Amino acid sequence: xxxxxxxxxxxxxxxxxxxxxxxxxxxxxxxxxxxxxxxxxxxxxxxxxxxxxxxxxxxxxxxxxxxxxxxxxxxxxxxxxxxxxxxxxxxxxxxxxxxxxxxxxxxxxxxxxxxxxxxxxxxxxxxxxxxxxxxxxxxxxxxxxx
Amino acid sequence: xxxxxxxxxxxxxxxxxxxxxxxxxxxxxxxxxxxxxxxxxxxxxxxxxxxxxxxxxxxxxxxxxxxxxxxxxxxxxxxxxxxxxxxxxxxxxxxxxxxxxxxxxxxxxxxxxxxxxxxxxxxxx
Numbered sequence: 318x319x320x321x322x323x324x325x326x327x328x329x330x331x332x333x334x335x336x337x338x339x340x341x342x343x344x345x346x347x348x349x350x351x352x353x354x355x356x357x358x359x360x361x362x363x364x365x366x367x368x369x370x371x372x373x374x375x376x377x378x379x380x381x382x383x384x385x386x387x388x389x390x391x392x393x394x395x396x397x398x399x400x401x402x403x404x405x406x407x408x409x410x411x412x413x414x415x416x417x418x419x420x421x422x423x424x425x426x427x428x429x430x431x432x433x434x435x436x437x438x439x440x441x442x443x444x445x446x447x448x449x450x451x452x453x454x455x456x457x458x459x460x461x462x463x
Numbered sequence: 464x465x466x467x468x469x470x471x472x473x474x475x476x477x478x479x480x481x482x483x484x485x486x487x488x489x490x491x492x493x494x495x496x497x498x499x500x501x502x503x504x505x506x507x508x509x510x511x512x513x514x515x516x517x518x519x520x521x522x523x524x525x526x527x528x529x530x531x532x533x534x535x536x537x538x539x540x541x542x543x544x545x546x547x548x549x550x551x552x553x554x555x556x557x558x559x560x561x562x563x564x565x566x567x568x569x570x571x572x573x574x575x576x577x578x579x580x581x582x583x584x585x586x587x588x
Binding site: 359362363364365368370376378400402408409410413414415444448 | 490491505528
């Protein structure tokens with residue numbers, strides 16, 4: 318299944334929506350800050366015993382223009398991506414413009430045990446990776462028996 | 464279920480398990496410019512190929528993931544991007560130029576010399 322340069326098939330979108338409905342159907346809890354499907358940027362979250370990992374898929378931005386703030390356990394990511402689209406005229410036709418353009422903001426609730434003073438952020442290949450350490454006292458420790 | 468239908472079913476699952484890169488497509492006199500978002504895909508993992516007039520873009524995400532990490536929420540749920548486009552005959556697929564920066568792939572697909580527009584004068588007879 319493929320699209321032509323001029324027409325786009327909706328089949329794949331429908332299939333994805335079905336998949337998503339199936340997937341969401343299993344998750345009864347909704348977030349107080351719900352996000353619409355296809356929100357920009359897409360975010361993946363991961364957890365390790367010592368840290369929380371956030372991956373935001375923000376291709377084609379200047380890393381310096383990204384604003385990351387953590388207040389208590391809320392992480393806010395804001396920025397703006399302006400696409401330089403050439404003006405359509407007699408010599409230029411825009412056939413597809415699916416890419417997001419404009420200001421964006423995403424808010425993520427972090428676990429309570431994060432240490433906001435230990436945060437690192439890197440931007441590589443269009444992915445912003447934020448790593449936040451957990452507080453040491455809440456990490457599981459193995460106790461040696463003397 | 465016969466062997467053949469089993470195979471088809473698996474192919475279909477694989478097809479669905481890829482992400483569809485978002486694109487911008489612009490046509491000018493000289494050719495097409497296609498911009499595709501492939502965040503997380505290093506240059507060496509991008510594949511662009513043309514076969515039977517079908518242009519296929521593929522890429523595999525490579526993220527630095529710490530050991531022991533468990534995924535807790537995923538809006539990007541598979542690691543592969545794939546999308547294909549049929550090219551029209553006047554495009555010269557042997558001269559496609561590709562560049563990539565910050566997870567955005569830009570392709571320029573020129574039109575063959577003979578296919579570039581010419582203004583046709585109407586003779587008044």
